[in-house]
Amino acid sequence: MAQAAAIFDTEGPRPTRDERAFFREADPVGFILFADHCASREDARALVSELSDCVGRDNLLFLIDQEGGRVARMKPPVFPAFHPPARLGELYRLDRASAAAAARLTGFLLGRMVSAVGINVNCAPMLDVPQIDSDQVVLGDRALARHPDIVAALGRAMAVGLKEGGALPVMKHLPGHGRSIVDSHATLPRVSASLDDLRKADFAPFKALNDLLMGMTAHIVYDAIDPDAPATLSGKVISETIRQEIGFGGLLFSDDLRMGALGGPIGPRACAALEAGCDIALCCNYTLGEKIETMASDIALRPSAQRRLDRVLNELPAREADGAFEEEYAELEALLRPVVVA
Template identity: 55%
Template sequence: MPSALILDCENARLSPDERALFRDADPWGFILFARHCPSAEGVRALCAELRECVGRDAPVFIDQEGGRVARMKAPAFPPHPPMAVFGALWREDPELAKAAARLNARLIGRLVSDLGVDVDCVPMLDVRQPDADKAVIGDRALAEEAGIVAALGRAVMEGLIEGGALAVIKHMPGHGRATVDSHHHLPRVSASREALRAVDFAPFRALKDAAIGMTAHVVYEAFDPQRCGTMSPVIVRDVIRGEIGFDGLLVSDDLKMKALGGPVGARVADCLAAGVDIACCCNFSFAEKVEAVGAARALEGEALARAEAALARRPSSVLRADTRPDYERLAAMIAPAMSA
């Protein structure tokens, strides 16, 4: 059985120590960052090397949102707009906004899947709030209204699948109220249960049929004042699985973030104990990877069934055509929002 981990590597090619660790630990999946994406050929080669290491078609994840969060960067790869562009376009023409969001996601899906990447960590379904920390959410969010976020999020999810990649809905059950960046500090949200249910949870309920979801490193004081969502059985069991009704594969946000304290092994063990299916360990040192591997459990039972069900939804084949006309069409569609 693979271990309940998603891991990355230090550089664009594996070191002998990494190859040995991955071969022995057999992480369920891998994730790429900008340092892994020097060129299309480099991405293909690394994806093949990672899969060869574990001897199976392991899923490879990436954060290719568009805008400032893009691991495959120009000029080596085509740029994509931030997701907020589609929310701005919605104010002018909702149908055009959905069509543009879908086309943009389809192009991203084609880009990453053609290089061996199976899963893109979008759409972000966090409902942006006026007083939220713009560094972590800002123009990454689709909109400030739950209904618009849900509609555009659906378009993004379906577009990615059409392009050949699976989507990840994030950050469950909602990061839009965070007033600090969870990369550096632990956000605490004091909103009432009623407010969270009406706004933050709503887009996730609307897209609860997604194959994969990602947790948030946010404390929701109305539900569990002691533990952040990733580490909270209350949030995972009662909110994500219960109130939202999400039954797909649940992966953690990056466990390296400074929002979390304690040794990395404890972080891995605690999030899995809370009910998260897969622990995502990014930018760990080699020693920390070894610690994470020691703390992780085998992927089995319901978690394994959800992982297999998610991968069974990977698109089997996508027509590979020249995408330049579609990029030109996308540019024309979003022009009103880009100039606003």
């Protein structure tokens, strides 16, 4: 069987015997970890090792959402807490150099933390530019700033830091989630902004960072581009906007395909995302039955996706040893002190 262009997770903290058999046959590109996989450092390390052994390859991608702030799968008291990304944008308005240093240091420390347990990909930075009426539940303090140039500058610094820390970044959510007024975890957002407005704000940070190796789509309908399908399932959005206009040539993940924004049965969603132009389908919180149903469709890794994946694998940093990094954390706190309320 050809390698599956999919990222899976396990239903519980460790894979069951049936899951191990499934993963061995499916041969996915990698896995994503959530909070219940990271109850301790030892648990996370053991899971990464077990999944690698199960698939029989050591070049798997292990993903996590560890943005800082409220989006954190590795949580206190086991793991250190980080301030929300919005604090970086607030600092930028006071001191650009300090903000860039804080963003890079945040990325470095996040990279070191996840790399120490074997995770090599962090789904950050989020480059969405929130608009005045956007849903604060979705974005809020997850957003770096409200100006695309600031988002790009801080996103670049964080991406550099992540790689220095031992994890490759994934910019999200292409081509921009900043105008959503509903939560795509539950409902499909529709954006009616003109193409000119999208270019000025939403696309700009992604275009500035289009050299990054990985990106993730948005489950949003953009009326000005394709009124009939969300970006994740739209060949027009992916080809004309993400690939051509934004100029992103890296490995493109779908966002989580189980999210409520996407209708219809679970099984065919991965195939639909790949047919639209995503390279890898992100299949989170699927039951084993849903995983098996997904594999019944054609989700084999395409040659173009294999080439992009090879570039990622060639750039994977070496796994970093765990460390306390007290001085670095203290430096980050000192940099952010002007915008952090005690």
